Amino acid sequence: MAYKVDFKDEVITGLEESPVADKLAGLRAHEARYFRTHFNQDFVVSPADENPEILNRIQEILKERDIILPYKALEVSDFVVERNRTRWSYVFYENGLVVNVLYSLDPDGKRAVGFKLCEGIDAPKEFNGKFKFVRQRSSLAGIIRGSYFKIKGNY
16 A cells, blocks of 8 residues: 655654664655655655565666665665656665665756665675765664666666
């Protein structure tokens, strides 16, 4: 069942299976606040097993860098912002990793995959030092570490 994320509080609805549910909920709320502030867009998530096409699309894009994540996906989100010009897709994993895809519908626009790690979570071994993570402070999520890569293919 779809769930509109509360961007003012860290609510663990849908993330209960995660050992870091409270930190992951904070990161999810942080993302919801970003979209509300910048695009006046609600951040709606649904269980990953209810929308496998979103997860499959993100997994296909990750293969560009030979990344296969064995972690359990808990929630996904997919929506278009900026006057229907940019598609955002998200997957929230049980271990505290969040993967997002920014995909401009304009062929010359920005296209990238972002990774965010909850506070206290180590970078997944599947990244094998491929990415340098920077730190960001969030009142909702604590210290977030993030990285990204540009998408080369068309999806």
